[in-house]
Amino acid sequence: MNCLTCQQKIEEFQSGTLPDDLKKSIRIHLDECEDCKLAYAALVLTEKVITDEKIIDVNPFLATRVMAEIEQSGMDDAEYSVWTVFKRSFQPALGIATIVIALFLGVVIGNNFSSAYSKNTVPEEAIFMNDAAIESIGLLTE
Amino acid sequence: MSDKEVIKSILDGNKNDYSKIVVKYQQTIFRTCMGYVHNEDDANDLAQDTFVNAFQNLHKFRFKSEFSTWLIRIAINASLNFIRKNKKAFFESLESDEERISLKETLLMADFSNPEEIFVNDQCRGIIQVAMHELSDKQKTAFVLSKYEDLPQKEIAAIMEITEGAVESLIQRAKANLQKKLSQYLKKN
Numbered sequence: 352m353n354c355l356t357c358q359q360k361i362e363e364f365q366s367g368t369l370p371d372d373l374k375k376s377i378r379i380h381l382d383e384c385e386d387c388k389l390a391y392a393a394l395v396l397t398e399k400v401i402t403d404e405k406i407i408d409v410n411p412f413l414a415t416r417v418m419a420e421i422e423q424s425g426m427d428d429a430e431y432s433v434w435t436v437f438k439r440s441f442q443p444a445l446g447i448a449t450i451v452i453a454l455f456l457g458v459v460i461g462n463n464f465s466s467a468y469s470k471n472t473v474p475e476e477a478i479f480m481n482d483a484a485i486e487s488i489g490l491l492t493e
Numbered sequence: 494m495s496d497k498e499v500i501k502s503i504l505d506g507n508k509n510d511y512s513k514i515v516v517k518y519q520q521t522i523f524r525t526c527m528g529y530v531h532n533e534d535d536a537n538d539l540a541q542d543t544f545v546n547a548f549q550n551l552h553k554f555r556f557k558s559e560f561s562t563w564l565i566r567i568a569i570n571a572s573l574n575f576i577r578k579n580k581k582a583f584f585e586s587l588e589s590d591e592e593r594i595s596l597k598e599t600l601l602m603a604d605f606s607n608p609e610e611i612f613v614n615d616q617c618r619g620i621i622q623v624a625m626h627e628l629s630d631k632q633k634t635a636f637v638l639s640k641y642e643d644l645p646q647k648e649i650a651a652i653m654e655i656t657e658g659a660v661e662s663l664i665q666r667a668k669a670n671l672q673k674k675l676s677q678y679l680k681k682n
Contacts (some may be wrong), residue, residue: 362668386676393675399613400621401528401640409523410537414515417544421511424545 352380357387365394496560503551515544518561521642522568528637529572531622539575543568562652565638569652573630580626624674628667635663636671 357380363369364377381388410416494502494513502510519540526539547567554563613621628636631653638649639660646660653660 386680389679390672390676393672393679396613396617397621397624397671397675400618403613404527404531405524405641407523407527407533409519409540413519413523413537413540413544414512416541417515417548418509418512420541420545421508421548424549 352376354380354384354387357381357384358390361387361391361394365391365398497556500551500554500556500560503548511544511548514547514560518564519544521561522564524641525565525568525637526572528641529569529576529633531618531625535575539568539571543571546571558651562648565642565652569634573634576626620678621671621675624671624678627674628670632663632667632670635660636667639664 357377360369360373360377364374369377381391496514496517499510499513503514522543523536523540526536526543527533530536530539543564547564550567554560625633625636634653635649638644638652639646644652646657646664649660650657655663
């Protein structure tokens with residue numbers, strides 16, 4: 352028996368599912384090899400810790416504690432159903448309505464501001480300006 | 494009454510029916526939390542938080558999966574968050590242990606032919622718990638559900654929303670990592 356085979360079979364050895372001859376040769380190897388014995392110890396100890404933790408019982412008053420906390424959180428039956436209906440139906444609708452109202456108000460306010468500043472009238476100087484008399488910038492740079 | 498009927502009754506306003514759900518699943522949820530935190534009081538608190546959280550979000554449960562699957566998922570998230578918040582304190586408490594003895598010598602002398610007779614001292618327990626803590630979240634979850642809950646790979650896959658093959662791989666890697674970490678630690682000490 353070498354270390355590789357021993358460590359490959361060590362889990363089956365621990366669970367007791369190996370044939371007797373293989374069990375015996377692993378047992379002999381574990382007595383001789385320190386590394387494999389430590390690997391086996393790690394496996395056995397882990398299983399032992401898990402088994403010990405699994406048999407611990409839950410607090411027998413857990414259900415009472417849970418129900419008391421639910422009571423304390425103030426969600427009585429009526430509130431719970433109203434809150435549920437609100438969350439399910441009205442919350443998304445309220446979100447969409449808020450966005451639409453914000454857009455509408457933005458457009459309305461924006462239009463009011465633009466009418467106050469831009470009067471769509473041509474300034475007096477521009478009326479008398481003769482475009483034909485203005486020299487092209489191109490002529491100056493040549 | 495099936496879970497579905499009880500949940501519908503709760504959503505219709507019969508809040509007290511929720512205690513039936515708590516009693517039915519309390520040991521499962523407690524054991525799952527225990528697999529992550531390894532402390533009875535913390536696991537009880539986490540189980541309580543899980544059930545309160547599940548009650549507050551019961552209207553979100555769409556009956557697309559088993560109720561137990563949904564509940565275990567909440568417990569896993571609560572436990573992982575708890576570990577993240579308390580990781581530093583947990584490791585510090587183990588490092589401050591001054592009564593270290595040579596584990597290697599003790600273990601090499603031990604007789605493992607009858608595992609039930611083995612006494613696991615606090616130091617040894619702490620080392621194994623730290624090794625479990627050091628696994629990645631996914632490996633830890635697959636390992637806990639397999640070892641503490643004895644769930645079949647199909648159910649673990651449903652809870653973790655991955656394939657059965659991936660679950661198998663995660664469990665094998667978790668076992669290999671645990672054994673490697675513990676063997677290394679035992680050799681050093």
